[in-house]
Structures are given as structure tokens and as C-alpha cells.
Amino acid sequence: MNEKIFRILADTLGTDAAVMTEDTSTENTPEWDSVAHLNLVLSLEKAFGQRFTPEEFMEMQSVAAIKRVLASHGVS
């Protein structure tokens, strides 16, 4: 699943998937701004066939958080 998340992140943020880790987050990725975040979460919804709540939109601000939310939807 990491690879799929990294690819979506890279496509949305215009960065290199190879440099992504579990620790990649809004705090350490300048390209991951508020508008990019919205597009990222919408892309994740589409790619994983899920619908996230507004609270989950806000929570998914790191790769680890994205995986946590996806797991709560039964995606692993």
C-alpha cells in the first residue's frame, strides 16, 4: 500500500516518490500545502474507493496518518 500512497502523493505534489517515507508529512514537505492537500485526499478517495469525513480530511496530514485512516476504513 505504501507504494500506491507514495505514487499518489508524488503525482499530486509534483515530487519524487523515491524520497517519500512513512514520515513524509505537511510539516516536512513544502509542496504539501492546503490546496495540494485537498487534491491529495480527493485522489486518495478515488484510488481507494472510499469517502472520508471532514475530520479525516484534516487528520490525513502525513503518510502514517493516511495509512491509519485507510486502515480504519478496512483498507490495508
Add this chain to the structure above:
Amino acid sequence: MIRVDVATPEMFEAVLPLFDAFRNPPIPPEHWRRLFHYSWPCAEPMRGFVLKDGDRVVGFFGTILYERTIDGHLEKFANLTSWVTLPEYRNHSLRLFNAVMEIKDRTLTCHTAIPSIDPLYRRFGFKDLETKWIVLLPLPSAWRPGGWGRGHITMNPEVISTELRGVSREFFVHLRTADCRQMLVTWRGARCHVVFTHTKGRRAHFSRIHHVSNPEVFRACLDHIRWRMALRNRTALLAIDARLYEGPLPVYSRETHLAQVALYRSHHLRPEQIDNLYSEVTLLGL
């Protein structure tokens, strides 16, 4: 601690620096004040939501609250305006959006959703409200001689105030101090109240019509209206929200699809039942 609070009229001075930081060209403070201090009655003190870090306001998402009677029913609206957050707090800006999306008892409208945010609104139930304009040149029709002088038109506020009755007069009074202009057209004993703005486009300035109280009079006197409006606003083009104009396109006009469409979320209202009268478009003259 960062938190979201309801914005109230008393918070205007605390929010104002955010507007100054983001609006280019700047809008005068007295215009921004209209988003907090309405010229119409409003029982609710909410003017949107603020993001606060301690006592400091670091973000704002505005809502302009108003009510309209539509098909005999009182309908409550909130026009969404000015979603701004200081750069260092952008990761928290969705908390403001979340608070606004929790407004369930009002029809929400958004006239200024930038294309990059459009998918987010649609994801939370918003649909097209205003998607195309009819754009007209201020020229009289050659095959309708005399049409350019049809009807009597006044833009004198004192005269309009005296002539209008009922809900149209309420609109006039509520918007008299806003950044829009008003016109009264009289033809064969019938009246048409028209509200329009002077809008600065990227390529040209134009007059933009937001409200037409009597479509029949408006259509009949359009040749007259368009050159008078162009003269008043010193603009070469006139744009009408296509929802306000029924029937075949007027001469010297064409339909234009908007790159930045207006959106709305409602349980039961249709786009043609909603206009821009009480919105940031008329209050700020956007």
C-alpha cells in the same frame, strides 16, 4: 492552543488584518465591514468562523446570512466568502471549512470558489449555481428601431426609493450602501428593479446584472437598459447571469461559459430560485 470559534460582528477589527494580507488590490476596510455589519435584520450573530491561536485570529471563513421568501416559503441562506489563513497555519485551514460544512439548516452559496477548490466543494454536496453569462455589447438593435429609448429609466436613489414597493424596496434599502448600483425601469405601467455591479475583469471592465424583478419589462427595454448601464458604469460590455434571462439571445450578444463557476448546496432549491443579491459580489462589488 489552536481552535475554531464562531465569528461575531465584534471581531471585525481582529479579522481585518487578514483581509489586508491577502487581497490584491486591497479592498477598503469600510467595505469589508459590510461582511460583519449587515444593513438588513439578522437575528443570528454568526458571521462565519475564526481560527484562533490563543487570542490571535489567524484564519477566517466568512458567511453572509440572509433570508428570502421563495414560492411562499421563508428560506435561510449563507453566502460563503473570504476563506483566508495565515501561511504558517494553513495546515489548520480545513478546520474552518469543516465548521462551515456543518451548517445544515441553510442553503450555502459560493460565488468565488477558485477552480482548485471547486472539487472540494463538489465533494461535500455542492452543485452548479451560475455557470454561464450572456455577454452583450451596448448597441441598440438595428431592426428594432426606437428600442434603445423604450421605457423610462432612473438611477436616482431618491426616485427609486419612492417608486419601489414591497420586497423590491427592501432590496433597495438593504443594498443602498453596498458596492452595487440600482436601476428602475418603467414601461407601460409596469416596473422592473435591476441591481448591477461594475466588475473588473482580467481583460476588460464590464457591468454585471445580479437581479431583475420583472423579466418581461427587462427584455422589452433591454436595448435602452444596456446603453444606459454602459454609460453609467463606463463599461463596454454587459454580462447577465444566464439564469436571469429567458428566451432567445438578444442581438449583439453571446453566451460565455465561466471558468470559475458559482456553486450551491441546498436540500430543495433549484439554481434559478437563487440570485446574488445578498452576497460578497454585491457587498464588495466583485
